[in-house]
Amino acid sequence: MLEPDVVPCCPPLTERTLTAAEAERTAAMFKALSDPVRLRLFSAVASAPGGEACVCDISDVGVSQPTVSHHLKKLKEAGLLASERRGTWVYYRVEPSVLAGMGRLLTGPARV
Amino acid sequence: MLEPDVVPCCPPLTERTLTAAEAERTAAMFKALSDPVRLRLFSAVASAPGGEACVCDISDVGVSQPTVSHHLKKLKEAGLLASERRGTWVYYRVEPSVLAGMGRLLTGPARV
DNA sequence: CATCTATGTTGACACACATCGAACCAACGC
DNA sequence: GCGTTGGTTCGATGTGTGTCAACATAGATG
Numbered sequence: 001m002l003e004p005d006v007v008p009c010c011p012p013l014t015e016r017t018l019t020a021a022e023a024e025r026t027a028a029m030f031k032a033l034s035d036p037v038r039l040r041l042f043s044a045v046a047s048a049p050g051g052e053a054c055v056c057d058i059s060d061v062g063v064s065q066p067t068v069s070h071h072l073k074k075l076k077e078a079g080l081l082a083s084e085r086r087g088t089w090v091y092y093r094v095e096p097s098v099l100a101g102m103g104r105l106l107t108g109p110a111r112v
Numbered sequence: 113m114l115e116p117d118v119v120p121c122c123p124p125l126t127e128r129t130l131t132a133a134e135a136e137r138t139a140a141m142f143k144a145l146s147d148p149v150r151l152r153l154f155s156a157v158a159s160a161p162g163g164e165a166c167v168c169d170i171s172d173v174g175v176s177q178p179t180v181s182h183h184l185k186k187l188k189e190a191g192l193l194a195s196e197r198r199g200t201w202v203y204y205r206v207e208p209s210v211l212a213g214m215g216r217l218l219t220g221p222a223r224v
Numbered sequence: 225c226a227t228c229t230a231t232g233t234t235g236a237c238a239c240a241c242a243t244c245g246a247a248c249c250a251a252c253g254c
Numbered sequence: 255g256c257g258t259t260g261g262t263t264c265g266a267t268g269t270g271t272g273t274c275a276a277c278a279t280a281g282a283t284g
Contacts, residue, residue, distance in 0.1 A: 066273070
């Protein structure tokens, strides 16, 4: 059976025409991943062991460090990442349920 | 004149850090869906019977008709939609493989 | 405790791109 | 011809991106 509590936002795109409000929320999530730098940062965090990574480990994406910080902030505002300071370093980790929800938007109900 | 590849673009975001080229291609697809109007248009086409819809059936999204045309063009350029003229009307339909590919990016290997 | 250094974040600004609509154009059916 | 459907061009406005500088926090060092 499917887990019904991991549906944060909207029905699959193939189910029906989204309402304006649904489209707004869904577009905001896609927008967070619509930048190459953010995608690289996100995949770096998502693929890191333990699902979390220090900023110092992932900031080699071709832009300056403040720019990295700006992009990480956008990913955090979109609810895709969470940050935590431990001592000198700041660690980011993914929010798995949001990722699953977005996947369901595209592929329809889970086919587990 | 350019025809977008339908081959699998990139590994899942959780597998490893994307390369710059992979991130560019992936970001372009997400960007196409990062606009509320485009999402509504896309979901309208994707949910239409037969997977295709006439522009006249889906152009009620709150913006002018030229704007609808603009957004449909972007979705087409991103490889998410294909268009075909049949007599008076132009029909749009989805590219299912691209949708599945994007879902795989988010959720990992397919669970079919 | 005071100070210095390393790590990240925030603010301000320039630059580029995206978005939108008015007007115009092309294809089709009558 | 004429009306309808949909696409294109163009310009104005808005939004995003990136860098520099300044600031905040944690740890080390004397």
